[in-house]
Amino acid sequence: MNDAIEVNLILNSPIETIWDAITKPEIMEKWYFKVHGFELKHRCEFYFYEPSGENFKHVCKILEVEPLRRLRHTWTYPEISKGVSIVSWDLFKEGSYTCIRLRHQGVENFQDGSDALSVESFEAGWEDIVKRSLPDYLKSTLYKR
Template sequence: MQNNDAIEVNLVLNSPLKTIWDAITKPEIMAKWYFKVQGFELKQRCEFYFYEPNGENFKHVCKILEIDPMRRLRHTWTYPEISKGVSIVSWDLFKEGSYTRIRLRHQGVENFKDGSDALAVESFEAGWEEIVKKSLPDYLKSTLFDH
């Protein structure tokens, strides 16, 4: 799971690249499987935030660092109210025939040691596993029946 001080989760899905790109870049879709993000626009340096719907309700503040359409979204991930730490989340998408491979990398979670115990590396590992390997595929399956 942890690779060169980064959490990494990989998954191959039988979904078009555009469908997955939209799922990670359109707030109205993100709200269905990820988080209800506020202020998100797919623009360089756009700052957005969200709260987790359950668990410790810390404000997550993120800033977009890189957009490579249909390939990569990279942004900071911080908790300014409880930690001075900064981490980086990268969503990388790879077309493999009719499938799409997703690689989620979260670097720098160890920078949150000055924050809550809820920000332990193990919590991030479990959270990303749940989000990438359960929430996203469940959402994508549900959209197959919407047509």
């Protein structure tokens, strides 16, 4: 796999809150995707569709779970590409802050699929998801307490 897409962010939220946001389907649906079949265990296979734009089926398999630290899974589009990529969510605690590092390796493996699967599309998508959608969701939960 070539260079990875990497997005980093520091949030003033407890690591437990961020972990729940990336591992609990009922929370993921509020800011990320509505995932089907997701269970936080090794080798669990789950899938989802994007809510807008190109509606490709994303199929993923969990490769690694380190509670409150790391979630790593495959990311594929079996209906349109033979490619496989790997997504890693890494969390680091720094005082009351949580550092998030999202890495997506292997997006170049989707060259046999749609033009919508370009590296540039993934970069823009992850920037929006990690730096806008997640913080917006977390802010909205603060006002509901």
